Amino acid sequence: MSGKDYTKMWEGLGLNLENHAGLLGVLSKAYTDIYLSQKNRPKAMEYFDFVISEVHGLRIEEIVNAKEAGRKVVGTFCVYVPEEIVLAANGVCIGLCAGAEVGSSEAEKFIPRNTCALIKAFMGFKLSGLCPYVESSDLIVGETTCDGKKKAYESFNDITGKVYVMEIPHMKTAEDRKLWLSEVRRFKAKMEELTGNKITLEGLKKAASIVNAKRKALQRLSRLRAADPAPISGLDALLVNQVSFYDDPVRFTEMTSKLCDELEQRVSQGTGVAAKGAPRILVSGSPMAIPNWKLHAIIEGSGAVAVGEESCIGERNHRDLLDENFGSVDEAMEKLASRYLGIDCACFTPNDERLGNIKALTKNLHANGVIHYSLQFCTPYMMEAYRVEKAITETPFMRIETDYSMEDFGQLKTRVEAFIEMLK
């Protein structure tokens, strides 16, 4: 994909070079077919194209260099892991590979066949030696969101020996808040122990401002998508959200802001990626980890625009800012705990905030239809889809359950196309 030869680095990380070359080939082809074939893309997307072309190259080199300079690398799978704490300890925080059907048969030696594609993928990526991020990580932070992940982390720790699990409560009572606050404090201690760096008020202030700036840039992108015609495709906006988990946060913010400047211009000129009045879809549900672009490609290949992702790779990641108004480390821990517990993941009960958030998002983004997307065997979202359907009464709604495979592409395309026909 990229010009430079990273073979030595990949070998050093213990990747399976043959499999890895195959994966990069497939990824490159998919990217060319799905992304580079799009029309009227913003110029500033060139940066993100570059990031993808170097997603296992230059970015990994940066991470390896950071490690050599003494920084610790923390890999995560979930938006509940407080990035600010990692940064305040001078760590590097990255998302891990989980978005492609890779190494399923390897993974099935540890987990059942009927496991959600995301869990299967992170096991498969590791077991087939394909994820340079997991190999670069000094610590992998898991969390007790769903049962599948919770149990898979046990085996994942047997395999990697690097897993640390945060306990996420499943309700939001005062007692749960106490538990979560103590988990945030425990994580702070863990990060201090891992890095040997004391987390200070100053460090937390700086980290808070970096992460909030990133969230603000993503919020701005989200707001710009409310315009009709849409200034950016859903595929491209999804990509920016996916890249936010991998890229250096300061650079990411700068590049996303540049993209938003260009989009602002487009909005004021009334130009966009689809005709004014094209059907607008809000996608809601399970996260779409890179390179899971399946549903967006179908939606936008059928003449509609995906205008938002009510998802962990999307709104749930950036909707709420951290209150930076703290005067001590302990107060920062409280603010952090409260900010992260506000996330409306379907693993919580009850989770009525999510229903309200979907309604508000539908309205703010002027969506004409909502497609609820669940990964198969992702029980929390599969179950909650029915409550969402009952709550979304004023907008056409469709529920989809799928995975990373392409076997249902035809049926899915027919369903999505028919749904879009309904909106016209």
Place this chain on the structure above:
Amino acid sequence: MKALGIDIGSRFIKAVLVEKGEVSGFRKLDTSFDPLERCRKLLEEMPAQKVVATGYGRHLLEVHTDIKTITEIKAFARGARAMFPACRTIIDIGGQDTKVISLGEPGAVRKFEMNDRCAAGTGKFLEIMARALGYSIEDFGSEASKGSAGLQINSMCTVFAESEVISLITKGAKREDIAMALHRSVSGRVLSMAQRVDMEDEIVFAGGCAKNRLLKELLEAGTGKKVHVSQTPEITGALGAALFAFELN
């Protein structure tokens, strides 16, 4: 002016010619392994100024020609409404898809449900089961009507259901009773799908499987409502496509 609708299904390609708003021709061919060639043949044999394609293979024509496409959901809605103007619910059991479509007034699709990945509860399922029991697909329904209810086929997966059928045969169950159980399992699956769209009168059963009288009766028993079937239920999608073609500018 002639308008042609082509419905490229997983088993058959159906083509309907419409002139002055009336059906003036109908052809049905096996989809085969070269559906594009089949479609070209149909286009030659049934020349028309305007053409719309629908069905599972519709994109084949979109890619190779400048023919417009609509989904089978929209095509069935239009076709069923042309046959039964009061239609509010459509049940279609096709070769590899089963759909239930709910229409609002004046005939626009309000909601639909469709099987999502495998051939469970579709025409293909019945075809394979008929073969396993040594019936022709044409006689499968009438032969099964001779059987009595009581046996149960639990699996909806074609492969597993076939094993169930074989195990029932080896237990000495009568083949018409097994056939009855298979029909009941398909209608049960369709009825549970239908419940999710709030079925309203009038109900139209369309698609090739609607020729199966037993399925129609089981759907009527399950819904407690009259289920309409036209003389040629298999042309519903192609007719809908032809009517859309007729109105193209």
